[in-house]
Amino acid sequence: MSAPGTFQFCARLLHRQLLLAVRRPIDIGNPLLFFVMVVALFPLGLGPAPEKLADFAPGVLWITALLSNLLTSDTLFRSDFDDGSLEQLLLAPQPLYLSVLAYMLAHWLTTGLLLAVVAPVFAVMLSLPMAALGILVTSLLLGTAVLSLLGGIGAALTVGLKRGGMLISLLILPLYMPVLIFGSAAVEAAVSGVPAGPYLAILGAMVCLAIALAPLAVAAGLRISIDA
Amino acid sequence: MPTNSAGTPLLAAQTLSLVRGGRALFRDISFAVHAGQLWQIEGPNGAGKTSLLRILCGLARYGFEGRVQRPAPQLYLGHHAAVKGLLTPRENLAWHVSGADRYANEQIESALVRVGLYGYEDVPSHTLSAGQQRRVNLARLFLSSAPVWLLDEPFAAIDKEGVVALETLLEEHVAAGGAVLMTSHQAVQVNCEVRVLDLAGSVV
Numbered sequence: 485m486s487a488p489g490t491f492q493f494c495a496r497l498l499h500r501q502l503l504l505a506v507r508r509p510i511d512i513g514n515p516l517l518f519f520v521m522v523v524a525l526f527p528l529g530l531g532p533a534p535e536k537l538a539d540f541a542p543g544v545l546w547i548t549a550l551l552s553n554l555l556t557s558d559t560l561f562r563s564d565f566d567d568g569s570l571e572q573l574l575l576a577p578q579p580l581y582l583s584v585l586a587y588m589l590a591h592w593l594t595t596g597l598l599l600a601v602v603a604p605v606f607a608v609m610l611s612l613p614m615a616a617l618g619i620l621v622t623s624l625l626l627g628t629a630v631l632s633l634l635g636g637i638g639a640a641l642t643v644g645l646k647r648g649g650m651l652i653s654l655l656i657l658p659l660y661m662p663v664l665i666f667g668s669a670a671v672e673a674a675v676s677g678v679p680a681g682p683y684l685a686i687l688g689a690m691v692c693l694a695i696a697l698a699p700l701a702v703a704a705g706l707r708i709s710i711d712a
Numbered sequence: 713m714p715t716n717s718a719g720t721p722l723l724a725a726q727t728l729s730l731v732r733g734g735r736a737l738f739r740d741i742s743f744a745v746h747a748g749q750l751w752q753i754e755g756p757n758g759a760g761k762t763s764l765l766r767i768l769c770g771l772a773r774y775g776f777e778g779r780v781q782r783p784a785p786q787l788y789l790g791h792h793a794a795v796k797g798l799l800t801p802r803e804n805l806a807w808h809v810s811g812a813d814r815y816a817n818e819q820i821e822s823a824l825v826r827v828g829l830y831g832y833e834d835v836p837s838h839t840l841s842a843g844q845q846r847r848v849n850l851a852r853l854f855l856s857s858a859p860v861w862l863l864d865e866p867f868a869a870i871d872k873e874g875v876v877a878l879e880t881l882l883e884e885h886v887a888a889g890g891a892v893l894m895t896s897h898q899a900v901q902v903n904c905e906v907r908v909l910d911l912a913g914s915v916v
């Protein structure tokens with residue numbers, strides 16, 4: 485018997501988290517349903533005029549995607565904290581940095597990735613020009629990865645609290661703002677025919693920075709939450 | 713406290729003190745756990761038994777004084793079963809988040825047989841009773857190769873036969889050169905010396 489290697493262990497955690505998500509499809513469905521419902525509210529509130537909706541579409545889609553991501557970030561470590569798995573994860577010989585990265589990757593695969601996949605359908609509903617759909621999906625793929633990583637920090641810090649839902653929003657919404665600004669700006673740029681590349685590049689840089697730094701903060705946050 | 717024994721200890725604590733909420737739970741505890749020893753931490757509720765175990769395994773890092781040396785790998789079983797209800801007992805053990813070992817299917821099956829869960833390998837764990845879930849967690853003891861076991865109330869919610877089986881396992885582990893440090897409110901019936909660490913007596 486030998487301890488599994490770091491990457492093998494991460495693959496195992498990823499597999500485990502994805503299987504847990506698949507066995508509770510409601511957790512995967514909730515953010516998507518939230519996204520659908522909120523996007524459907526806008527034509528009702530703003531009126532169905534296509535030009536007006538098209539104006540608001542990039543912002544609406546991005547804000548809704550951001551909120552549905554926020555909705556799920558609280559659950560990232562919650563059940564593992566409640567049943568004691570988190571203690572065992574902290575005691576594992578493998579580096580916590582990579583373990584929590586696996587958790588957040590699983591979170592992104594079950595929320596951000598799916599949101600990016602369904603977003604074009606609702607973009608058409610809000611009469612966003614077809615030319616901007618590709619940029620919308622790309623910006624959501626990059627942006628939601630940052631959101632999942634930042635959400636992990638909030639989740640790690642609030643996992644020890646019984647009702648951390650509100651606090652996590654206050655903690656991480658300010659950090660979400662740059663993502664929203666550049667994400668919706670990328671789509672706006674595509675709509676008005678300006679190159680969206682620079683905005684996507686900034687989002688990509690944010691992903692790199694978040695991958696490098698967020699797991700450190702998450703690992704420290706988890707250790708504090710477990711210690712308290 | 714008895715600290716004199718030959719060889720390097722598997723776990724050593726030096727002058728551990730813990731103050732919680734303005735009350736000293738224990739003060740200046742020093743001990744060394746050597747291979748082949750079984751320690752029982754005793755004390756009334758709230759004496760700091762769980763806190764001491766969490767300090768020893770490294771989950772509690774701040775708020776106490778003293779030093780802990782952990783030269784040997786440890787296995788810590790806490791109050792919570794760390795069993796995922798949506799996974800089967802087999803999956804729970806095979807993909808355990810503690811990342812200790814990789815186990816073959818036969819190893820997991822024989823461990824589950826030994827904790828009396830034969831036939832429950834592939835049912836979702838949330839259909840098991842609280843005691844059975846704890847048994848899934850205890851199956852990790854049969855799989856573990858860590859020499860030092862830190863067990864927090866391992867007998868809780870376990871039936872009589874289960875307790876006897878667990879005591880036999882502890883004996884075997886100690887005889888094989890391992891060390892066990894456990895908290896329990898009941899007397900441990902084993903054929904080896906049980907060293908007692910009484911937390912109630914450490915506070916002057």
